[in-house]
Amino acid sequence: MPTLSVFMDVPAAHKPEGSLLKTYKQDDSPNKMFLAYKVCMTDDGHPWVSLVVRKIRLQIAQDPSLNYEYLPMMGMKSFIQASLELLFGKHNQAIVENRVGGVHTVGDSGAFQLGAQFLRTWHRNAKIVCIISSQRELHGLVFQDLGFTVYEYFIWDPTQLCIDSNMFLNVVEQVPRGCILVIGNIIDCKLTQSQLAKLMSTIKSKQIFPFFDIPCQGFFTGDLEEDAGILQYFVSGGFEFFCSQSLTKNFGIYDEGVGILVVVALDNQHLLCVLSQLTQNARAMWLNPPSMGARIITSILCNSALQGEWKQSLKGMVENIMLIKEKVKERLRLLGTPGSWDHITEQTGSHGYLGLNYQQVEYIIKKKHIYIPKNSRINFTCINASNIDYITQSINEAVLYARDSETASENK
Secondary structure: OOOOOOOOOOOOOOOOHHHHHHHHHHHHOOEEEOOOOOEEEEEHHHEEOOOHHHHHHHHHHHHOOOOOOOOOOOOOHHHHHHHHHHHOOOOOOHHHHHEEEEEEOOOOOOOOOOHHHHOOOOOOOEEEEEEEEEEOOOOHHHHHHHHOEEEEEEEOOOOEEOOOHHHHHHHHHHHHOOOOEEOOHHHHHHHOHHHHHHHHHHHHOOEEEEEEEEOOOOOOOOHHHHHOOHHHHHHHHOOOOEEEOOOOOOOOOOOEEEEEEEEEEOOOHHHHHHHHHHHHHHHOOOOOOOOOOHHHHHHHHHHHHHHHHHHHHHHHHHHHHHHHHHHHHHHHHHHHOOOOOHHHHHHOOOOOOOOOHHHHHHHHHHOOOOHHHHHOEHHHHOOOOOOOOHHHHHHHHHHHHHHHHHHHHHHH
Protein backbone atom coordinates (compact mmCIF):
# COMPACT_ATOMS: atom_id res chain seq x y z
CA MET A 1 0.00 0.00 0.00
CA PRO A 2 1.53 3.34 -1.06
CA THR A 3 2.39 5.84 1.67
CA LEU A 4 0.47 9.11 1.51
CA SER A 5 2.54 12.26 1.78
CA VAL A 6 1.88 14.57 4.72
CA PHE A 7 2.24 17.36 2.15
CA MET A 8 -0.46 16.09 -0.22
CA ASP A 9 -2.82 18.99 0.55
CA VAL A 10 -0.17 21.71 0.13
CA PRO A 11 -0.74 23.73 -3.07
CA ALA A 12 1.99 25.60 -4.94
CA ALA A 13 2.19 29.26 -3.97
CA HIS A 14 1.37 31.83 -6.64
CA LYS A 15 4.32 34.07 -7.53
CA PRO A 16 3.28 36.87 -9.92
CA GLU A 17 6.76 38.32 -10.46
CA GLY A 18 8.25 34.87 -10.82
CA SER A 19 5.71 33.92 -13.46
CA LEU A 20 6.52 37.10 -15.43
CA LEU A 21 10.22 36.23 -15.36
CA LYS A 22 9.45 32.63 -16.27
CA THR A 23 7.39 33.72 -19.27
CA TYR A 24 10.21 36.05 -20.32
CA LYS A 25 12.77 33.25 -20.16
CA GLN A 26 10.56 30.97 -22.26
CA ASP A 27 10.11 33.64 -24.94
CA ASP A 28 12.36 32.92 -27.95
CA SER A 29 12.02 36.39 -29.48
CA PRO A 30 15.42 38.05 -30.19
CA ASN A 31 13.89 41.38 -29.10
CA LYS A 32 12.69 40.26 -25.68
CA MET A 33 13.51 42.46 -22.66
CA PHE A 34 12.80 42.24 -18.95
CA LEU A 35 12.30 45.57 -17.18
CA ALA A 36 11.27 44.30 -13.74
CA TYR A 37 14.53 43.23 -12.13
CA LYS A 38 14.76 44.17 -8.44
CA VAL A 39 18.44 45.10 -8.52
CA CYS A 40 19.95 48.18 -10.14
CA MET A 41 21.58 47.35 -13.46
CA THR A 42 24.60 48.80 -15.23
CA ASP A 43 24.65 49.72 -18.92
CA ASP A 44 26.08 46.30 -19.77
CA GLY A 45 23.23 44.51 -18.03
CA HIS A 46 24.91 43.45 -14.78
CA PRO A 47 23.88 44.27 -11.19
CA TRP A 48 25.36 47.57 -10.01
CA VAL A 49 27.99 47.29 -7.28
CA SER A 50 29.91 50.23 -5.89
CA LEU A 51 33.60 49.93 -6.83
CA VAL A 52 34.62 50.56 -3.23
CA VAL A 53 32.54 47.53 -2.20
CA ARG A 54 34.46 45.33 -4.64
CA LYS A 55 37.73 46.66 -3.19
CA ILE A 56 36.69 45.97 0.41
CA ARG A 57 35.49 42.46 -0.47
CA LEU A 58 38.97 41.60 -1.70
CA GLN A 59 40.64 43.12 1.36
CA ILE A 60 38.43 41.12 3.72
CA ALA A 61 39.01 37.89 1.80
CA GLN A 62 42.79 38.38 2.04
CA ASP A 63 42.93 39.51 5.69
CA PRO A 64 44.57 36.71 7.74
CA SER A 65 43.85 38.45 11.05
CA LEU A 66 40.05 38.18 10.82
CA ASN A 67 38.30 36.13 13.46
CA TYR A 68 35.46 34.13 11.97
CA GLU A 69 33.81 33.39 15.32
CA TYR A 70 30.03 33.78 15.62
CA LEU A 71 28.82 37.35 15.96
CA PRO A 72 26.88 38.31 19.11
CA MET A 73 23.13 37.63 18.86
CA MET A 74 22.43 41.35 18.59
CA GLY A 75 24.94 41.55 15.75
CA MET A 76 28.12 43.48 15.05
CA LYS A 77 28.12 46.53 17.35
CA SER A 78 30.30 48.69 15.10
CA PHE A 79 28.01 47.91 12.15
CA ILE A 80 24.90 48.85 14.13
CA GLN A 81 26.42 52.13 15.32
CA ALA A 82 27.68 53.08 11.85
CA SER A 83 24.28 52.27 10.32
CA LEU A 84 22.41 54.35 12.90
CA GLU A 85 24.71 57.32 12.30
CA LEU A 86 24.15 56.95 8.55
CA LEU A 87 20.39 56.97 9.09
CA PHE A 88 20.08 59.77 11.66
CA GLY A 89 23.38 61.65 11.54
CA LYS A 90 26.12 61.36 14.16
CA HIS A 91 24.85 64.29 16.25
CA ASN A 92 21.15 63.49 16.09
CA GLN A 93 19.13 64.19 19.23
CA ALA A 94 18.17 60.53 19.77
CA ILE A 95 21.76 59.29 19.37
CA VAL A 96 23.15 61.95 21.72
CA GLU A 97 20.50 61.07 24.32
CA ASN A 98 21.29 57.35 23.86
CA ARG A 99 17.68 56.41 23.16
CA VAL A 100 18.13 54.91 19.70
CA GLY A 101 19.55 51.46 19.03
CA GLY A 102 19.25 48.55 16.68
CA VAL A 103 19.55 44.85 16.06
CA HIS A 104 21.51 43.44 13.13
CA THR A 105 18.98 41.59 10.93
CA VAL A 106 19.08 39.05 8.13
CA GLY A 107 17.79 39.72 4.62
CA ASP A 108 15.63 42.58 3.39
CA SER A 109 12.59 41.49 5.42
CA GLY A 110 14.39 40.38 8.60
CA ALA A 111 13.72 43.67 10.39
CA PHE A 112 9.99 43.35 9.76
CA GLN A 113 9.96 39.73 10.92
CA LEU A 114 11.77 40.66 14.12
CA GLY A 115 9.70 43.78 14.74
CA ALA A 116 6.39 42.03 14.04
CA GLN A 117 7.27 39.21 16.45
CA PHE A 118 8.06 41.74 19.19
CA LEU A 119 4.86 43.73 18.61
CA ARG A 120 2.70 40.61 18.71
CA THR A 121 4.12 39.77 22.14
CA TRP A 122 4.54 43.18 23.75
CA HIS A 123 2.00 45.41 21.99
CA ARG A 124 -0.94 43.04 22.38
CA ASN A 125 -3.68 45.64 21.92
CA ALA A 126 -2.52 46.31 18.37
CA LYS A 127 -4.29 43.71 16.24
CA ILE A 128 -4.38 45.70 13.02
CA VAL A 129 -1.50 46.66 10.73
CA CYS A 130 -2.02 49.31 8.06
CA ILE A 131 0.59 49.57 5.32
CA ILE A 132 0.92 52.75 3.26
CA SER A 133 3.22 52.67 0.26
CA SER A 134 3.52 53.55 -3.40
CA GLN A 135 3.55 49.84 -4.31
CA ARG A 136 2.55 46.43 -2.97
CA GLU A 137 4.99 45.44 -0.24
CA LEU A 138 5.95 42.01 1.10
CA HIS A 139 5.68 43.28 4.67
CA GLY A 140 1.99 42.41 4.73
CA LEU A 141 2.76 38.71 4.46
CA VAL A 142 5.08 38.92 7.47
CA PHE A 143 2.38 40.46 9.67
CA GLN A 144 -0.37 38.19 8.32
CA ASP A 145 1.64 35.08 9.19
CA LEU A 146 1.80 36.30 12.79
CA GLY A 147 -1.96 36.73 13.05
CA PHE A 148 -2.34 40.46 12.46
CA THR A 149 -5.19 41.81 10.34
CA VAL A 150 -3.50 43.69 7.51
CA TYR A 151 -4.84 46.51 5.35
CA GLU A 152 -2.77 47.90 2.48
CA TYR A 153 -3.16 51.35 0.95
CA PHE A 154 -1.42 52.40 -2.26
CA ILE A 155 -0.90 56.12 -2.67
CA TRP A 156 0.06 56.06 -6.35
CA ASP A 157 -2.77 57.79 -8.21
CA PRO A 158 -2.99 56.16 -11.69
CA THR A 159 -5.29 58.92 -12.92
CA GLN A 160 -3.19 61.90 -11.87
CA LEU A 161 0.04 59.88 -12.39
CA CYS A 162 1.58 60.90 -9.08
CA ILE A 163 2.02 59.86 -5.49
CA ASP A 164 -0.72 61.82 -3.74
CA SER A 165 0.26 63.39 -0.41
CA ASN A 166 -3.39 64.24 0.36
CA MET A 167 -4.34 60.62 -0.21
CA PHE A 168 -1.61 59.64 2.23
CA LEU A 169 -2.89 62.00 4.92
CA ASN A 170 -6.50 60.91 4.35
CA VAL A 171 -5.52 57.27 4.84
CA VAL A 172 -3.81 58.10 8.15
CA GLU A 173 -6.98 59.89 9.24
CA GLN A 174 -9.04 56.77 8.47
CA VAL A 175 -6.88 54.01 9.96
CA PRO A 176 -8.07 52.53 13.29
CA ARG A 177 -6.98 54.04 16.56
CA GLY A 178 -4.08 52.18 18.18
CA CYS A 179 -3.02 50.33 15.03
CA ILE A 180 0.51 49.71 13.75
CA LEU A 181 1.20 51.96 10.77
CA VAL A 182 3.87 50.74 8.36
CA ILE A 183 5.04 53.66 6.23
CA GLY A 184 6.82 52.47 3.09
CA ASN A 185 8.87 54.58 0.73
CA ILE A 186 7.03 57.89 0.58
CA ILE A 187 9.90 60.14 -0.50
CA ASP A 188 7.88 61.19 -3.57
CA CYS A 189 5.02 62.41 -1.37
CA LYS A 190 6.91 65.67 -0.85
CA LEU A 191 5.01 66.50 2.34
CA THR A 192 5.00 70.19 3.30
CA GLN A 193 5.84 71.35 6.83
CA SER A 194 2.15 71.79 7.63
CA GLN A 195 1.33 68.33 6.25
CA LEU A 196 4.11 66.77 8.35
CA ALA A 197 2.76 68.54 11.42
CA LYS A 198 -0.73 67.25 10.65
CA LEU A 199 0.61 63.72 10.11
CA MET A 200 2.43 63.66 13.45
CA SER A 201 -0.54 65.19 15.25
CA THR A 202 -2.89 62.54 13.89
CA ILE A 203 -0.53 59.68 14.74
CA LYS A 204 -0.07 60.99 18.28
CA SER A 205 -3.76 61.65 18.95
CA LYS A 206 -4.81 58.23 17.62
CA GLN A 207 -1.98 56.46 19.54
CA ILE A 208 -0.69 54.84 16.35
CA PHE A 209 2.67 53.04 16.44
CA PRO A 210 4.81 53.99 13.39
CA PHE A 211 6.99 51.40 11.67
CA PHE A 212 9.05 53.04 8.92
CA ASP A 213 10.76 51.41 5.97
CA ILE A 214 13.98 52.92 4.60
CA PRO A 215 14.85 50.37 1.89
CA CYS A 216 17.79 52.02 0.12
CA GLN A 217 18.82 55.33 1.65
CA GLY A 218 20.53 57.64 -0.82
CA PHE A 219 19.19 55.85 -3.87
CA PHE A 220 16.19 58.13 -4.33
CA THR A 221 17.42 61.72 -4.35
CA GLY A 222 21.15 61.03 -4.07
CA ASP A 223 21.06 62.81 -0.71
CA LEU A 224 21.36 60.42 2.26
CA GLU A 225 19.90 62.93 4.71
CA GLU A 226 16.94 63.85 2.52
CA ASP A 227 16.00 60.22 1.87
CA ALA A 228 15.62 59.60 5.62
CA GLY A 229 14.39 63.09 6.47
CA ILE A 230 10.98 62.05 7.77
CA LEU A 231 12.64 60.22 10.66
CA GLN A 232 14.18 63.47 11.90
CA TYR A 233 10.72 65.00 12.35
CA PHE A 234 9.47 62.05 14.37
CA VAL A 235 12.58 62.05 16.56
CA SER A 236 12.21 65.78 17.26
CA GLY A 237 8.51 65.18 17.98
CA GLY A 238 9.36 62.75 20.77
CA PHE A 239 7.88 59.68 19.05
CA GLU A 240 8.79 56.08 19.73
CA PHE A 241 8.99 53.97 16.59
CA PHE A 242 10.59 51.09 14.70
CA CYS A 243 12.35 51.42 11.37
CA SER A 244 13.54 48.79 8.93
CA GLN A 245 16.86 49.99 7.50
CA SER A 246 17.93 47.81 4.58
CA LEU A 247 21.54 48.27 3.43
CA THR A 248 21.56 45.74 0.62
CA LYS A 249 20.72 47.83 -2.42
CA ASN A 250 22.58 51.08 -1.72
CA PHE A 251 25.86 49.18 -1.29
CA GLY A 252 25.18 46.69 -4.09
CA ILE A 253 25.61 43.61 -1.88
CA TYR A 254 22.44 41.84 -3.02
CA ASP A 255 23.79 38.40 -2.13
CA GLU A 256 24.43 39.37 1.49
CA GLY A 257 20.99 40.71 2.47
CA VAL A 258 21.73 42.78 5.56
CA GLY A 259 19.99 45.47 7.58
CA ILE A 260 18.98 46.85 10.96
CA LEU A 261 15.79 46.92 12.99
CA VAL A 262 16.04 50.42 14.43
CA VAL A 263 14.37 51.25 17.73
CA VAL A 264 13.72 54.79 18.93
CA ALA A 265 12.47 54.97 22.55
CA LEU A 266 11.67 57.72 25.05
CA ASP A 267 14.81 57.05 27.06
CA ASN A 268 17.76 54.70 27.43
CA GLN A 269 16.08 52.50 30.05
CA HIS A 270 13.15 51.67 27.77
CA LEU A 271 15.51 51.20 24.83
CA LEU A 272 17.63 48.61 26.65
CA CYS A 273 14.56 46.63 27.68
CA VAL A 274 13.25 46.54 24.09
CA LEU A 275 16.65 45.59 22.67
CA SER A 276 16.98 42.76 25.18
CA GLN A 277 13.65 41.28 24.10
CA LEU A 278 14.48 41.73 20.41
CA THR A 279 17.78 39.94 20.95
CA GLN A 280 15.90 37.02 22.52
CA ASN A 281 13.62 36.89 19.48
CA ALA A 282 16.61 37.06 17.12
CA ARG A 283 18.17 34.17 19.03
CA ALA A 284 15.12 32.04 18.28
CA MET A 285 14.87 33.15 14.63
CA TRP A 286 18.47 33.04 13.38
CA LEU A 287 20.68 32.89 16.51
CA ASN A 288 23.65 34.79 15.03
CA PRO A 289 23.55 37.04 11.95
CA PRO A 290 26.09 36.57 9.11
CA SER A 291 29.09 38.87 9.15
CA MET A 292 30.32 39.51 5.60
CA GLY A 293 27.81 42.19 4.58
CA ALA A 294 28.19 43.94 7.93
CA ARG A 295 32.00 43.87 7.64
CA ILE A 296 31.89 45.41 4.17
CA ILE A 297 29.54 48.21 5.20
CA THR A 298 31.34 48.94 8.49
CA SER A 299 34.72 49.12 6.73
CA ILE A 300 33.30 51.74 4.38
CA LEU A 301 31.28 53.82 6.85
CA CYS A 302 34.05 53.94 9.47
CA ASN A 303 36.64 55.27 7.01
CA SER A 304 36.00 58.83 5.83
CA ALA A 305 37.84 58.37 2.52
CA LEU A 306 36.02 55.13 1.69
CA GLN A 307 32.70 56.60 2.78
CA GLY A 308 33.27 59.57 0.48
CA GLU A 309 34.09 57.24 -2.38
CA TRP A 310 30.93 55.24 -1.74
CA LYS A 311 28.76 58.37 -1.55
CA GLN A 312 30.22 59.58 -4.84
CA SER A 313 29.43 56.29 -6.59
CA LEU A 314 25.91 56.34 -5.14
CA LYS A 315 25.40 59.90 -6.36
CA GLY A 316 26.72 58.93 -9.81
CA MET A 317 24.23 56.07 -10.04
CA VAL A 318 21.34 58.33 -9.05
CA GLU A 319 22.38 60.91 -11.64
CA ASN A 320 22.49 58.17 -14.26
CA ILE A 321 18.96 57.07 -13.31
CA MET A 322 17.71 60.65 -13.63
CA LEU A 323 19.39 60.93 -17.04
CA ILE A 324 17.74 57.72 -18.26
CA LYS A 325 14.33 59.02 -17.21
CA GLU A 326 14.94 62.35 -18.96
CA LYS A 327 15.92 60.52 -22.15
CA VAL A 328 12.83 58.31 -22.04
CA LYS A 329 10.57 61.32 -21.55
CA GLU A 330 12.30 63.29 -24.33
CA ARG A 331 12.05 60.42 -26.83
CA LEU A 332 8.35 60.00 -26.11
CA ARG A 333 7.90 63.74 -26.67
CA LEU A 334 9.75 63.58 -29.98
CA LEU A 335 7.63 60.61 -31.06
CA GLY A 336 4.52 62.65 -30.33
CA THR A 337 3.23 60.06 -27.88
CA PRO A 338 -0.16 61.25 -26.55
CA GLY A 339 -0.29 62.41 -22.94
CA SER A 340 2.10 64.04 -20.52
CA TRP A 341 5.15 62.05 -19.43
CA ASP A 342 6.38 64.42 -16.73
CA HIS A 343 5.52 61.84 -14.10
CA ILE A 344 8.49 59.75 -15.23
CA THR A 345 11.02 62.36 -14.11
CA GLU A 346 9.00 63.44 -11.07
CA GLN A 347 9.48 60.02 -9.47
CA THR A 348 12.70 59.29 -7.61
CA GLY A 349 14.64 56.05 -7.31
CA SER A 350 15.51 53.29 -9.75
CA HIS A 351 11.93 52.01 -10.02
CA GLY A 352 8.93 54.01 -11.15
CA TYR A 353 5.57 53.90 -12.89
CA LEU A 354 5.28 54.37 -16.65
CA GLY A 355 1.61 55.18 -16.15
CA LEU A 356 0.33 52.65 -18.69
CA ASN A 357 -3.05 50.95 -18.39
CA TYR A 358 -3.71 47.22 -18.55
CA GLN A 359 -4.39 47.19 -22.30
CA GLN A 360 -1.16 49.08 -23.06
CA VAL A 361 0.87 46.75 -20.84
CA GLU A 362 -0.61 43.71 -22.57
CA TYR A 363 0.31 45.14 -25.96
CA ILE A 364 3.92 45.76 -24.90
CA ILE A 365 4.31 42.24 -23.53
CA LYS A 366 2.54 40.28 -26.26
CA LYS A 367 3.39 42.34 -29.33
CA LYS A 368 6.76 43.83 -28.43
CA HIS A 369 8.12 41.15 -26.01
CA ILE A 370 8.95 43.73 -23.36
CA TYR A 371 8.09 42.27 -19.97
CA ILE A 372 6.83 44.70 -17.34
CA PRO A 373 4.46 44.27 -14.35
CA LYS A 374 0.73 44.88 -14.79
CA ASN A 375 0.98 48.12 -12.83
CA SER A 376 3.70 49.30 -15.29
CA ARG A 377 6.23 49.92 -12.49
CA ILE A 378 9.59 49.25 -14.13
CA ASN A 379 13.27 49.32 -13.24
CA PHE A 380 14.62 52.27 -15.23
CA THR A 381 18.19 51.03 -14.89
CA CYS A 382 17.25 48.22 -17.31
CA ILE A 383 17.04 50.88 -20.02
CA ASN A 384 20.28 51.80 -21.79
CA ALA A 385 21.60 53.22 -25.07
CA SER A 386 21.15 49.93 -26.93
CA ASN A 387 17.45 49.42 -26.09
CA ILE A 388 15.95 52.84 -25.33
CA ASP A 389 14.74 53.47 -28.90
CA TYR A 390 12.97 50.11 -29.14
CA ILE A 391 11.38 50.58 -25.69
CA THR A 392 10.11 54.12 -26.29
CA GLN A 393 8.82 53.25 -29.78
CA SER A 394 6.99 50.29 -28.25
CA ILE A 395 5.42 52.51 -25.58
CA ASN A 396 4.33 54.92 -28.31
CA GLU A 397 2.78 52.07 -30.33
CA ALA A 398 0.98 50.74 -27.24
CA VAL A 399 -0.53 54.12 -26.40
CA LEU A 400 -1.64 54.74 -30.01
CA TYR A 401 -3.04 51.21 -30.32
CA ALA A 402 -5.08 51.60 -27.12
CA ARG A 403 -6.36 55.01 -28.24
CA ASP A 404 -7.37 53.73 -31.68
CA SER A 405 -9.07 50.68 -30.15
CA GLU A 406 -11.04 52.92 -27.80
CA THR A 407 -12.08 55.22 -30.65
CA ALA A 408 -13.19 52.27 -32.79
CA SER A 409 -15.23 50.90 -29.89
CA GLU A 410 -16.96 54.25 -29.36
CA ASN A 411 -17.85 54.54 -33.07
CA LYS A 412 -19.63 51.19 -33.18
